Amino acid sequence: MNTGVRLRAASAGMAAAVLAAGVGELAAAVVAPASSPFAVIGAALIDLAPPWAKDTAIAWFGTADKIALLVGIAIVMLAVAAGAGLLEAARAPLGEVVVGASAAVGVVVAVTRSDATGIAWLPSALAGLAGVIAIRYLVRLAVGSAPGAVPHQPPVDTEVPRRRFLAWTGAAGVVGVLALIGGNLARAGERAVTAARDALGLPAPAVKAPPVPAGAELDIPGLARIVTPNDAFYRIDTALVVPEVDPAGWSLRIHGMVEREVVISWNELVSLPLEESYTTLACVSNPVGGTLIGNAKWLGYPIRELLARAAPSADADMVLSTSIDGFSASTPLDVLTDDRASILAVGMNDEPLPIEHGFPVRMVVPGLYGYVSATKWVVDLEVTRFDRSTAYWTTRGWSARGPIKLQSRIDVPRRGQGLTAGDTVIAGVAWQQHVGVSGVEVQIDEGPWVQASLAPAISDDTWVQWSLPWTATEGSHLIRCRAISATGEVQTEERAAVAPDGATGWDERFLEVFS
Numbered sequence: 198m199n200t201g202v203r204l205r206a207a208s209a210g211m212a213a214a215v216l217a218a219g220v221g222e223l224a225a226a227v228v229a230p231a232s233s234p235f236a237v238i239g240a241a242l243i244d245l246a247p248p249w250a251k252d253t254a255i256a257w258f259g260t261a262d263k264i265a266l267l268v269g270i271a272i273v274m275l276a277v278a279a280g281a282g283l284l285e286a287a288r289a290p291l292g293e294v295v296v297g298a299s300a301a302v303g304v305v306v307a308v309t310r311s312d313a314t315g316i317a318w319l320p321s322a323l324a325g326l327a328g329v330i331a332i333r334y335l336v337r338l339a340v341g342s343a344p345g346a347v348p349h350q351p352p353v354d355t356e357v358p359r360r361r362f363l364a365w366t367g368a369a370g371v372v373g374v375l376a377l378i379g380g381n382l383a384r385a386g387e388r389a390v391t392a393a394r395d396a397l398g399l400p401a402p403a404v405k406a407p408p409v410p411a412g413a414e415l416d417i418p419g420l421a422r423i424v425t426p427n428d429a430f431y432r433i434d435t436a437l438v439v440p441e442v443d444p445a446g447w448s449l450r451i452h453g454m455v456e457r458e459v460v461i462s463w464n465e466l467v468s469l470p471l472e473e474s475y476t477t478l479a480c481v482s483n484p485v486g487g488t489l490i491g492n493a494k495w496l497g498y499p500i501r502e503l504l505a506r507a508a509p510s511a512d513a514d515m516v517l518s519t520s521i522d523g524f525s526a527s528t529p530l531d532v533l534t535d536d537r538a539s540i541l542a543v544g545m546n547d548e549p550l551p552i553e554h555g556f557p558v559r560m561v562v563p564g565l566y567g568y569v570s571a572t573k574w575v576v577d578l579e580v581t582r583f584d585r586s587t588a589y590w591t592t593r594g595w596s597a598r599g600p601i602k603l604q605s606r607i608d609v610p611r612r613g614q615g616l617t618a619g620d621t622v623i624a625g626v627a628w629q630q631h632v633g634v635s636g637v638e639v640q641i642d643e644g645p646w647v648q649a650s651l652a653p654a655i656s657d658d659t660w661v662q663w664s665l666p667w668t669a670t671e672g673s674h675l676i677r678c679r680a681i682s683a684t685g686e687v688q689t690e691e692r693a694a695v696a697p698d699g700a701t702g703w704d705e706r707f708l709e710v711f712s
């Protein structure tokens with residue numbers, strides 16, 4: 198094969214793959230969004246990824262980790278497709294076999310997902326069909342022989358077949374891209390759930406949260422707001438395609454080591470006396486100084502009350518909560534039955550839960566990292582024991598229990614903000630949910646620790662803002678902070694990685710102050 202033929206064969210393979218991906222995405226949009234080939238392959242990769250891969254993905258891409266994964270899958274797919282094109286040109290139908298086998302992997306993964314519907318196989322199967330036909334036809338054009346001829350005959354490299362090749366390959370690519378775009382715009386189910394959410398009024402709370410205390414919001418530019426707006430709230434989950442749960446069809450089953458099983462529907466849940474509470478959620482993958490933390494006013498019903506209906510047996514010590522997409526979390530039973538505001542939440546900052554934050558129902562538990570407590574799109578609570586059952590991240594190297602560690606963060610001054618000498622303010626947030634923070638200290642240029650002033654906290658279940666006036670002098674400076682908990686614990690200097698149970702260490706900023 199000469200270079201021209203090789204290039205065309207590889208392009209033919211890639212065009213066939215783009216067409217196949219488009220067909221798969223479009224089919225999925227109509228019949229089963231969560232079963233699109235990209236969604237299922239991505240979901241399987243997320244599930245198979247070792248713990249360090251999750252760390253690295255979040256460390257590199259933060260909350261854009263999902264886009265990074267999809268781009269990665271696309272690159273690998275194009276590379277495989279180019280190879281399949283070459284293979285098809287050299288020895289048909291080997292390229293078709295590669296495309297067909299890739300689609301078959303998609304089908305198998307799609308039907309084995311926990312949220313698979315009866316037609317979960319269809320998008321990948323149609324994608325495979327389109328891919329096989331396209332690569333067969335396009336590669337034949339690429340090697341310059343007419344369709345129907347044997348492709349590895351000596352190429353007849355003339356102008357007319359080349360034009361025909363370019364036209365067909367271009368068309369396949371363009372149609373594929375349009376189908377990809379169309380499929381993603383036309384997620385029928387996602388639109389239906391959005392409409393269902395828009396149509397819902399938020400039920401009135403029976404117990405309102407006390408107002409945010411005066412002075413809790415320091416209003417310093419650059420400092421995280423005391424209540425995080427929904428659209429700025431961090432999002433972390435394993436769901437490449439957001440689960441679509443219609444409240445009308447939602448129910449939660451409480452079972453396992455209980456006296457009686459309890460099933461509760463959406464209508465029953467929202468007719469119960471709902472309570473408001475402020476709770477700061479934090480991700481175990483939040484590095485020191487990181488932003489995978491947010492504070493909201495939640496509206497929900499105490500899980501304690503629902504568990505009481507089911508009557509857990511005395512030797513149970515854990516509740517395994519499971520989401521519709523198969524994610525699960527292990528929460529100590531006593532944390533769900535003591536007097537804290539562990540709730541099945543339906544509202545977030547006076548709105549129904551945003552779809553990506555768990556609509557229609559999620560768990561919110563003060564004091565524990567999200568991976569062991571904050572199950573979104575929750576549908577099942579199994580009362581069990583830590584020695585009998587294991588949650589999603591526990592099987593991937595994370596700790597079975599995840600109490601939030603004492604932490605503090607410097608928000609301002611920001612590095613590289615172009616600070617000039619003179620009076621300024623150092624400010625940030627500190628937290629140890631359900632324990633509370635009693636103080637924050639700041640150290641400048643390795644000097645003595647100075648007490649910052651602490652704004653009033655909303656409650657022990659939320660973070661708190663702190664600030665310290667500072668007269669900045671020209672030159673480089675190193676600023677550190679550490680929190681002191683309500684029980685007198687001083688935030689440790691010792692650096693720990695996020696895995697297996699949360700980062701520790703002091704947040705620090707190197708700053709350049711200009712004249």
Ligand SMILES: Nc1nc2c(c(=O)[nH]1)N[C@H]1C(S)=C(S)[C@@H](COP(=O)(O)O)O[C@H]1N2
Nearest residue numbers: 431432433434435480520524567568571573
């Ligand atoms: N269904 C489901 N719920 C989930 C997760 C998930 O992957 N799937 N991730 C958990 C983790 S690790 C965190 S930190 C919180 C984040 O909640 P948020 O996205 O609303 O901020 O959700 C938790 N609930």
Ligand SMILES: [Mo]
Nearest residue numbers: 480481567568
């Ligand atoms: Mo998390």
